[in-house]
Amino acid sequence: MNWKxxxxxxxxxxxxxxxxxxxxxxxxxxxxxPLPGRMAPDFRLPVVTPGEPPTTLPVGDTVHLASLxxxxxxxxxxxxxxxxxxxxxxxxxxxxxxxxDQPVTFLGVLYNDxxxxxxxxxxxxxxxxxxxxxxxxxxxxxxxxxxxxxxxYFIDGAGHVAYKQTGPVTDAILTRVVDSLIAALPSAGGRxxxxxxDTAAHTLAPASPRARGTP
Amino acid sequence: xxxxxAHDALIVSLLVVLLGAVAGTVGIRRQHADWVQVAFGTIYxxxxxxxxxxxxxIYALVTHDFSVSYVAQVGSRExxxxxxxxxxxxxxxxxxxxxxxxLGAYSTAVIYINRKRPGTLVPWAGVTLLVISLFFAxxxxxxxxxxxxVFPVPANGPGPNxxxxxxxxxxxxxPLLYLGYVGMSVPFAFAAxxxxxxxxxxxxxxxxxxxxxxxxxGFLSAAIIAGMWWSYEVLGWGGYWAWDPVExxxxxxxxxxxxxxxxxxxxxxxxxxxxxxxxxxxxxxxLTILGTFLTRSGILSSVHAFTTGPIGYYFLGFIAFVLIxxxxxxxxxxxxxxxxxRLESAASRETVxxxxxLFLTAFMFTVLIGTLFPLVAEAVRGxxxxxxxxxxxxxxxxxxxxxxxxxxxxPALPWGSASAQVMKKKLIPxxxxxxxxxxxxxxxxxxxPYAVLIFAFVGYAAFANVREYWIGMxxxxxxxxxxxxxxxxxxxxGNRRRYGxxxxxxGVLFVATGIAASQSFRHESEATLxxxxxxxxxxxxxxxxxxxxxxxxxxxxxxxxxxxxxNGKVVATAQPKMNFYPTQSSPVPTPQxxxxxxGDLYFNLLAFDQNGANATVKLIVQPLVPWIWFGGGIxxxxxxxxxxxxxxxxxxxxxxxxxxxxPAVPLPIPTVxxxxx
Numbered sequence: 001m002n003w004k005x006x007x008x009x010x011x012x013x014x015x016x017x018x019x020x021x022x023x024x025x026x027x028x029x030x031x032x033x034p035l036p037g038r039m040a041p042d043f044r045l046p047v048v049t050p051g052e053p054p055t056t057l058p059v060g061d062t063v064h065l066a067s068l069x070x071x072x073x074x075x076x077x078x079x080x081x082x083x084x085x086x087x088x089x090x091x092x093x094x095x096x097x098x099x100x101d102q103p104v105t106f107l108g109v110l111y112n113d114x115x116x117x118x119x120x121x122x123x124x125x126x127x128x129x130x131x132x133x134x135x136x137x138x139x140x141x142x143x144x145x146x147x148x149x150x151x152x153y154f155i156d157g158a159g160h161v162a163y164k165q166t167g168p169v170t171d172a173i174l175t176r177v178v179d180s181l182i183a184a185l186p187s188a189g190g191r192x193x194x195x196x197x198d199t200a201a202h203t204l205a206p207a208s209p210r211a212r213g214t215p
Numbered sequence: 216x217x218x219x220x221a222h223d224a225l226i227v228s229l230l231v232v233l234l235g236a237v238a239g240t241v242g243i244r245r246q247h248a249d250w251v252q253v254a255f256g257t258i259y260x261x262x263x264x265x266x267x268x269x270x271x272x273i274y275a276l277v278t279h280d281f282s283v284s285y286v287a288q289v290g291s292r293e294x295x296x297x298x299x300x301x302x303x304x305x306x307x308x309x310x311x312x313x314x315x316x317x318l319g320a321y322s323t324a325v326i327y328i329n330r331k332r333p334g335t336l337v338p339w340a341g342v343t344l345l346v347i348s349l350f351f352a353x354x355x356x357x358x359x360x361x362x363x364x365v366f367p368v369p370a371n372g373p374g375p376n377x378x379x380x381x382x383x384x385x386x387x388x389x390p391l392l393y394l395g396y397v398g399m400s401v402p403f404a405f406a407a408x409x410x411x412x413x414x415x416x417x418x419x420x421x422x423x424x425x426x427x428x429x430x431x432x433g434f435l436s437a438a439i440i441a442g443m444w445w446s447y448e449v450l451g452w453g454g455y456w457a458w459d460p461v462e463x464x465x466x467x468x469x470x471x472x473x474x475x476x477x478x479x480x481x482x483x484x485x486x487x488x489x490x491x492x493x494x495x496x497x498x499x500x501x502l503t504i505l506g507t508f509l510t511r512s513g514i515l516s517s518v519h520a521f522t523t524g525p526i527g528y529y530f531l532g533f534i535a536f537v538l539i540x541x542x543x544x545x546x547x548x549x550x551x552x553x554x555x556x557r558l559e560s561a562a563s564r565e566t567v568x569x570x571x572x573l574f575l576t577a578f579m580f581t582v583l584i585g586t587l588f589p590l591v592a593e594a595v596r597g598x599x600x601x602x603x604x605x606x607x608x609x610x611x612x613x614x615x616x617x618x619x620x621x622x623x624x625x626p627a628l629p630w631g632s633a634s635a636q637v638m639k640k641k642l643i644p645x646x647x648x649x650x651x652x653x654x655x656x657x658x659x660x661x662x663x664p665y666a667v668l669i670f671a672f673v674g675y676a677a678f679a680n681v682r683e684y685w686i687g688m689x690x691x692x693x694x695x696x697x698x699x700x701x702x703x704x705x706x707x708x709g710n711r712r713r714y715g716x717x718x719x720x721x722g723v724l725f726v727a728t729g730i731a732a733s734q735s736f737r738h739e740s741e742a743t744l745x746x747x748x749x750x751x752x753x754x755x756x757x758x759x760x761x762x763x764x765x766x767x768x769x770x771x772x773x774x775x776x777x778x779x780x781x782n783g784k785v786v787a788t789a790q791p792k793m794n795f796y797p798t799q800s801s802p803v804p805t806p807q808x809x810x811x812x813x814g815d816l817y818f819n820l821l822a823f824d825q826n827g828a829n830a831t832v833k834l835i836v837q838p839l840v841p842w843i844w845f846g847g848g849i850x851x852x853x854x855x856x857x858x859x860x861x862x863x864x865x866x867x868x869x870x871x872x873x874x875x876x877x878p879a880v881p882l883p884i885p886t887v888x889x890x891x892x
Contacts, residue, residue, distance in 0.1 A: 002547050009546035013538040020508070020534070023515075023590050024527055081373035081797075083288045086365070112797055117371070124367040 034145075035161040040073075040153065041143035042066050043135075048115050049108070049122055051131035055100060063107065063133050066159065072104040072181040073155040076169070077141060078132075079113040080121035082149045088168035089125050095174045096129040103157075103185060104178055108132030111141050111149050154178065157185040218283045221271030222362040228264035228315075229352040231257045232345050239342040243335050243411075251338045258326050258341060261348055262319035269316045272309065272361060273300055282368045285309055285361035291374030293769035298380040304389045305375040307511060307526065308361035313390075315351040317397040322348065325401050329423065336420060340408030347400055350533045358525045374769055377796040377803040384445035391438035392465060396503045398431025399468055402475075403500030406493055410548045418482060421492065425479050426858055428496070429712075432472045433854025439465055440726070440847030451804030451819045453739065453835040455843065456730075458607040460515040463586045464506025467579055471499040474575040476716075477568045484630055485565060489552035490545075491572070497541045501534075502579075508534050515590065560632030567625040571618065578614045582607065612665045619669055619727055622720045623649075623676030626683050641679075648678035661735045669731045673724050680717045680724075687714075707856060715857030722853055725846025732839035733814070741821060741833040749780065753836040755816055756780045757789070762827040771795040773802075775820050775830040779809065791820040791832065814838035 044064045050056045057063065065073070076092060078085040096106040110118050110132050122128045135141055144153060147166055154163040154177045163177045235257025242250025275283045276299050279292055289302045289309065304313045322344040329337045355361070379385050402424035409420035442465065443455035456462060475495040481488045508530040509515050558565055585602045592600045627641040652674030656667050684703070691702035707714040738753035749758045760776040774792040778785045792805040806819040817835035824830070 002550055005549065006543040006547035009542045010539045013535070013542055017531070017535050017538065019587075019590060019594055020531055022594055024531065080369075081291075081371070083284070083365075083373075120370065124369075 035153070035164060037160060037162075039159050040065060040075075040155045040161045041140070043133075043140045043143070045109070045133035045135055045140060047131050048110055048134035049119055049128060049132045052127055052129050055096075055106070055130050057131040063131075065155075068105055068155075069159045070103075070157050070185070072102075072157060072178060072185070073153075074104060074106045074174075074178065075109055075144075075153040075155065076106070077109045077111045077135075077144075077146055077149050077151045077153075079111045079149050080117040081113065084168050085150045086125065088150055088170075089128075091169065091171050091174070093127070093129050095171060095178075099178065100129070102178075102182055104182060106130035109140060110134045111146065112138060154181060156181050217271045217274050217280065218362045218364065221268040221275075222360070224264045224267045224271070225352065225355045225360070225362070228261050228268070229349070229356050231260050231264065232349045232352050235261070236342055236345040236349060239338055239345060243338050243342070251341075254338065254341055254345065255326050255330055258319075258322045258345060258348075261345075261352075262316075262323040265312070265316045265319045268355075268362075269303070269312055272312060273303055276300060276302060279372075281370070281372055282364055282366070283361070284363035284365050287365045287369050287372050289375045290372040291769065292371050294374045294380060295769070297386070298375060301386045301389075302375040302379070304393070305379045305385075308355075308359045310389070310393075310511075311351060311354050311359040312361055314393055314397060315348065315355060317390075317393045318344070318348055318351060318400060321397060321401055325404070325427065334414060335412040336405070336408040336414050336423070338408075339411040340404040342411075343404040343407040344400060347404075350529075354526065354529055358529055374796070377770070377794065378449060380769075381794060381803055381805060382445060382449045384441055384448065388438060388441040388445050391434050391441055395431050395433075395435025395438045396465070396468070396507070398427065398434055399472065399499050399503045401427040401431065402496050406496045407544065410493075410544045413551075415493065415548050416489075416551045418486070418489075421479055421482055424496065425476070426860075428472060428475060428479075428499075429854055429858040432469070432476060433851050433858060435465065435469050435472065436854060437847065437851045439469060440844060440850070444844055444847075447840070448806070448808060449804075451806045453737070453806075453817045453819070453833075453837065455840075458582075458585070458602075458604055460586050461506075461510045463582050464502075464510050467506060467582055467586075468499045468502040470575050470579040470582070471495050471502060474572045474579075475499065477575075478572050481565050481568050487557070487565070490549055493545055493548070493552060495572075497545055501537055501541055502583075504530075504534055504537050509586070515586070562628060562633040562638055564625060564628045564630050567621055567628055571621050571625065574614045574618050574621070578611060578618075581610045581614070585610070615727070616665050616668050616672060619672040619676055619724070622723065623672060623679040626717060626720070627679045645675040645678035645682070649675035656735075659736075663735065666731050666735050669727060673728050673731070677721065677724050680720045683717050684714065711859055712857045715853045715855070715859075717853070718856060719850045719853030722846045722849030722851075725842045725849055727846075729839045729842030729844075729846060732842070733837040737835065737837050739833060739835040741831060743822075743829050743831045745829045750832060750834050752834045755834070755836050757816070757818070757832075757834060759830055759832065760788075762823050762830045764827075769796065773820070773823055775818075775823065775832060777818055777832065779816060787816075789816070789818040791818040793820050793823070808840075810841045812841065815840040 042065050044062050047057045047059050047061050047063060050059050074096075076088075092106070099106075107130060108128060113134075115134065118132065118134075138146075144151075150168055152165040152169045153161055154165075156162045162181055165173055235254045238250045238257070239254030241247070242252075242254060272283075272285065274280075275286050276290055277296065279286065279290055281287045281290065285306070285308050289306045290299060294302070302309065304310045322341070325344070326337065326341050329340075374380065405420045405424035405427070406415075409415040409417075414420060439462075442462065446457075447453070447455040472495075475492060478488050478492055478495065482492050508527075511526065511530060558569075560566070585606055588602045589600050592598055623645055624642070627645070629637065633641070649671040653667055653671030656670035661667050661670065684706070687706040688699060688702040691697050691706055692699060695702075697705065736753075740750060740752045742748075742750045744750060744759040746759050746761050749756050751757075757777045757779050760778055762773070762775050764771065764773045766772075772792050772794055774790045777789045777791070779787040779789065787809050789807040789809055791807045793802040794805055795802050804819055806817055809816040809818070815835075815837050817833075817837065819833040819835070820830060821833050822831040
C-alpha cells in the first residue's frame with residue numbers, strides 16, 4: 001500500500017461529500033411557495049368533524065376563511081389514509097389545547113377523504129381538539145398548491161399566508177410561527193377588536209347551497 | 216406476531232453479519248481457516264434470515280396487517296392481490312428489505328460457487344459483501360425498519376402509489392433493476408478481495424468477476440429497457456426517457472460496466488489497462504451506491520424520489536465510507552498493477568476498445584455532471600435550476616453517434632495490428648449499408664445531421680456485426696458440411712462471449728434505430744371529439760365510439776373507446792383510460808398503445824365530459840418504437856449467451872476457429888465461470 005498517494009487521492013472525495021452533506025439541508029421539492037406574503041386563497045367549506053369544546057363547530061355549518069381575519073389561522077391539511085398525519089397529530093393536538101385561549105384558530109382540512117373514515121380516525125387517535133372542514137372536491141387543496149398531506153399553512157391576522165410547512169409539523173415550528181404571528185396582531189396583547197371571546201370568533205357565514213352540493 | 220418474528224430476524228441478521236465480517240477479517244489475518252468458514256456460514260445464515268423477513272413482509276401485506284408500518288403505508292384492502300404482493304418494493308423501507316434480500320442471494324451464490332478456491336481473495340470478497348450487507352442490516356433495524364408497529368391499528372391503508380399499481384411492468388422493472396444494481400457488488404467484492412489479498416496484479420480476479428459483471432449488466436440492461444417501456448405505457452406523455460435523476464442513476468453504472476466488459480478483453484489479451492479496469496469496477500459499484508443515495512435520500516427532485524427522513528444521513532455515511540475506502544484502496548494499489556503491454560498499432564481492436572472506453576466514460580461524466588448540477592448550482596449561487604433534456608440530448612448525441620460507429624468498426628478490426636489490405640477488406644463493404652440507410656433517412660425527411668449519421672452508422676455496424684456471424688457460419692458450413700442452423704448453434708457455443716457480444720451489439724442497434732426513428736418522426740395531435748367524430752394524425756384515423764365509466768374496488772375508471780379506421784374498415788380498438796384513486800388529487804392516465812412492427816399509435820385520454828358527450832383525446836404516431844423493446848430483448852439474449860459458461864473445447868472446433876479471419880485464441884485456464892474472448 002502506498003499510503004501517501006492513497007490519502008492524497010482520498011481528498012478528492014471531500015468536496016463531493018461536503019456538497020452532499022450540504023444538500024441535506026435543502027429539500028429539492030420545497031420549491032419556494034409563492035404563497036407566503038400573499039392573501040390566503042379564500043374558501044367556504046362545510047364542517048365535517050366538530051372538534052372538542054371549547055372550539056367546537058356544528059357539523060354541516062360552513063367555515064368562511066375571510067371571516068376569520070383578525071386572528072391567526074393554522075390550516076392543517078390531513079387525511080385518514082395518511083401515515084405521516086398520525087405522527088404530527090399528537091403535536092398539533094397538544095399545541096391546540098395549549099393555545100385554545102389565544103387568538104389563534106386551528107382548522108383541519110380533510111383532503112381526498114370521506115366523513116366516516118375521518119371520524120373513525122379521530123376516535124382512534126384519541127380525539128381532535130379543533131374542527132375539520134371537508135375539502136370534498138380538492139379545490140381548496142389546488143388553490144393552496146398542496147403537494148401532499150400533511151401540509152400546514154399559517155395565516156396572519158390580515159389574511160396573508162405567513163408560512164407553509166410541507167410534511168409533519170413540529171412543536172418548535174408551531175411555537176415559533178404562531179407566537180410571532182400573535183405578537184404581530186394589530187392589537188398587541190392578543191385580541192383583535194373584531195373578535196370576541198373564543199369560539200364566537202368563528203363568525204360563521206351562512207351555508208351556501210353550492211358549497212354543500214356534491215361535485 | 217409475524218412482524219415481531221421478522222423484526223427479530225432482522226436484528227439477528229445484523230448480529231450475524233457483524234460476526235461474519237469480524238470473524239472473516241480475523242480469520243484471514245491470523246490464518247484460521249475455521250474462522251473463514253464461520254464467515255462463509257454467516258453469509259448463508261444472513262440470506263436465510265432476510266428471506267424470513269421478506270416472506271413475513273409479504274405475509275403481512277397479503278393479510279392486510281395494518282399494525283405493520285410498511286403495510287399501513289402501502290397496503291389497502293381494495294388493492295388487487297398481485298399489486299399487494301409486489302408493493303414489497305413499492306416504497307422505501309420495502310425496497311431496502313428487497314435490496315438486502317437480493318444482496319444476500321448474490322453473496323450466497325458467489326461464495327458457495329467459489330468457496331473452495333485457494334488463497335484469500337474469496338474470503339476477502341466475502342468480507343466485503345458482509346460489510347455491504349451490514350449497512351443494509353443497520354438500515355433495516357434502524358431508520359428503514361419496515362416492521363415498526365402502528366398503534367392504533369388503522370382499519371385500512373392508502374394502497375400503493377397509483378402509478379405503481381397501474382401496470383404489469385411494475386412487477387418486472389424494479390426486481391430487474393435490483394438484480395442489476397446489487398449484482399455490481401459482486402465484481403466489486405472481487406476487486407476489493409484482489410486488493411486486500413495482494414492478488415491484484417494477477418488477472419485472476421478479472422476472470423472471476425467478468426461473468427458476474429455480465430450477469431449484472433444483463434439485468435441492468437433489461438431493467439433500463441423495462442423502465443423505459445413502463446414509463447412509455449403508463450405516464451401518458453408518449454416518451455420513454457426524460458433524463459430524470461433516477462433514470463440517470465440507473466444509466467451511470469451501466470455505462471461504466473459496459474466500458475468494463477470491453478476493456479477487460481484488452482487486459483485478458485494484452486495484459487494492459489489493469490488499473491483502468493480496477494477503476495471501472497470500483498467506479499461502477501460506487502455509482503450504484505451514489506445512484507441509490509441520490510434517489511433515496513431525497514437530495515434531488517425526481518419522479519421516483521421517496522419520502523425522506525434520517526435515512527439520507529445513513530446513506531451519506533455509507534457513501535463516504537465507500538468513496539474514501541475505494542479511492543484509498545485503488546490509489547494505494549496502483550503501483551502494483553503497472554501495465555506490461557503496449558499498443559502495437561492504431562488500427563487494431565485494442566484502439567477501438569480504448570476509444571469506446573473514452574466515449575463511455577465521457578458519457579458517464581456528462582450525465583453525472585448534468586444530474587448533480589442542480590445541487591452544485593444551489594450550493595454556489597443559491598438558485599434552483601433544473602437540467603433538462605436539451606442539455607443531455609445536445610451533449611450526449613455526438614458521443615452516442617461515435618459509439619455506434621465504433622460498434623461497427625470494433626468487430627471488423629483484428630487484435631494487434633491490421634494490414635492495409637485487411638482493413639480495406641473489412642472496413643469498406645459495410646460502407647454500402649451505411650450509404651443505403653443514410654440515404655433512406657434523408658429521403659424520408661430526417662434533417663438532424665446526427666440522426667442521419669446515426670442511421671448511417673447503424674447500417675454500417677449492423678452489416679459489420681452480422682458479417683461476423685456470416686463468416687463463422689459459412690466457414691463451418693463449407694468445412695463440416697453443417698447446415699446453417701447447426702453451424703450457427705455450434706459457432707455460438709464455441710465462443711459464447713464473442714458471439715453474445717455481437718448479438719448485444721445488434722440489439723443496441725435496434726434500440727438506436729427505434730429511438731432515432733421515433734424521435735425524428737413523432738406526430739401528435741389532440742382534439743375534443745363527440746362520438747362518431749374522428750381524429751387524423753400522419754395518415755392514421757381514429758373514431759371516438761363512446762365515453763364510459765365504471766367503479767372498481769380501489770378506483771374509478773373513465774375510458775374512451777376509439778376505433779382505428781383504415782379504408783373505411785375498423786382495424787383496431789383502443790381504450791385509453793383515466794383512473795381516479797381516492798388518495799390521489801389528480802387522475803392517473805392509462806394510455807393505450809397499438810403496436811405494430813412499423814410503429815405505435817399512442818392514445819391518451821386527456822379530458823372528458825361528465826355526461827359522456829365528448830372526450831379530449833391525444834393521438835401520437837411514432838414509428839419503430841417497438842424496435843426499442845425488441846432490441847432490448849436481443850441485448851439481454853446476448854448477455855445471457857455471453858454469461859453462460861463455455862463448454863469444454865472440442866478438438867473438432869479448432870480448424871474452423873483457425874480458419875475464421877479473426878481467430879479465437881483459447882485462454883490457458885478455463886474456470887467455472889470462465890469463457891473465452
